[in-house]
Amino acid sequence: MNKVRITVLKTTFDAELATLYGAEGLDACPMLKEGQVFYADYAKPEGFHNGDFEVFFHPQE
Template sequence: MKKVKITILKTTLQEDLAREYGVDGLSTCPLMKEGEVYYADYSKPENFCDEAWKAIYQYVFALAHGAQEVWYYSDWIKTPGVAIVSCNDGLRPVIMKLEATDIESVSGDE
């Protein structure tokens, strides 16, 4: 099994939805910052948002186990070994890039 590189590409705020449904003063995700990098295999990286992990772990797991095909029906991501995903926060989604690496996962790694 290999490590998967997770890069935080964007922290967003759906302003129209936030105005209608969010609490006063809602802003982008306070837990993750653009440019942060994490490495994962089958377990959530330390300090990584629990909800974001639930939304992306199946892609991380597939990439960690060697998935290199283009996802779905070849109508999503053009680069094998890459997935662009987001957390499940509908008001302030965080966009992430997942990349397969050649870094071996070692049992007990974070």
């Protein structure tokens, strides 16, 4: 199986939305940095969030 390349282009954090809808103490993700590159097939790449991986490879209908 071929792998796909996932590149982090931009990271953002909207404090207003986090205050309204997020859990208390929610802050920007410390794991993903702009320019990071991941290669993946059906297995989650090292350093990638479980939730993010689910969005890419197992979209909800």
